[in-house]
Amino acid sequence: MTSSPAPVPSPSPRTPLVGPSPNQTMELPAYAPGELLDVPSPDITLPTRGIRPRRHSRVQRILIALSGGTLLIVIGGVLALATLLSPLGARSAARRLAEQELRSELEEGEHVIGQAYVSQRNWWDNFRESFGVLAATDRRLLFVGVPPASWLRRSEDDGPPELRVQSLSYDAPFTAQTRRILLFPGVVIQTTSGDLTFLVPRGEASRVDEIERVVERAQVAQSQATQQEQLGRIAPPPPPPPVYVTHVVHSGESVTSIARTYRTTPDVIRQLNRLPTDRIRIGQRLRVPQAPNAAPPQPQPANVP
Structure with a gap:
């Protein structure tokens, strides 16, 4: 007894596509030139399960926060401070x-x-x-x-x-x-x-x-x-010019006594009156220098014999 072959299943009918029939025309909406199409973007959600954010150290966060210009300013300030400060000792x-x-x-x-x-x-x-x-x-x-x-260490050769x-x-x-x-x-x-x-x-x-x-x-x-x-x-001022007075010879006076009275010397009296000798006569008028800080004696009338 021969066995009959198994029946081959017939293919299932395909599901027809939703859309217009081939004999129909589909009208598309008209858009103005340059107008953007309002196409809704698909909602795509990436899976986040198992992904953790990377953690940075404190130093790394500070370096990241500092920009290049700020870093240059800080370096310049440090160099300026080092210039103004003196080394220890x-x-x-x-x-x-x-x-x-x-x-x-x-x-x-x-x-x-x-x-x-x-x-x-x-x-x-x-x-x-x-x-x-x-x-x-x-x-x-x-x-x-x-x-x-x-800040650089001096060598001994510098002196x-x-x-x-x-x-x-x-x-x-x-x-x-x-x-x-x-x-x-x-x-x-x-x-x-x-x-x-x-x-x-x-x-x-x-x-x-x-x-x-x-x-x-x-x-x-x-x-x-x-x-x-x-x-x-400064040289002292010159002395004032001498003051001369006239003296009338009285009885008993001589050139020496007259010079003593007027605080001068006999030579001065002889020079002022051009006397060749000390001989004088009563009543003779002689030119004599006035004594300093002393009033001249009052002349008395001569007793002419």
Whole structure:
């Protein structure tokens, strides 16, 4: 008995597409030229399951927040601050060098009356601070300063730094006044060639005041000495011309006695009257100089025999 083959299933009918029939025409909406089509965008939702945001460290967040310009400004500020600040130990080392140079600058017999530590900031030093000593001696005002120290380490081949020494004699026209400089205490020395400005550190204000008083007293004493010297050089005025009077010779008088009366010498009487000898006669009129601070004696009538 032969088996019959299994029946082949017939294909299922296809589902017809929804749309117009081939014999129909579909009318599309008309759009103006340049008008955008309002096509709804499909709602697409990406799966977020299993994705975590990346975490940054605090330093990374700060670096990301800083822009390139801000970073340049910060770097420039750090470099400027490093330029204005002095290296550690530069102040004490500069003061020791300044004091040593101050002692070597003193002349024989010159003594320091007042001394204070000061500093300077000059444009030719890029406003870096230089330290020194301001001293008032019995002869002058003296400043010894050390140039600003560099952040780079000096080699032994460079040698010692070149110190700055400024000296002002008390007979020179200058003034020293304490005042505030950019909200900081300071002292300004005004000279004919320019002003010298110094910053006064904390604790040195009283010493600077003492230097100012020493300078003032020394200048007054120097001015008085100069005036006295100038007065001594002026020649005294010439004496006033002598005053002559006439004396009538009385009985018993001689040239010597007449000279004694008028506080002069017999030679003067002989020269004024051209007397060859000391012989005079009663009633003779003689020209004699008037005695200083004394009234001449009243002449008496001559007794002519």
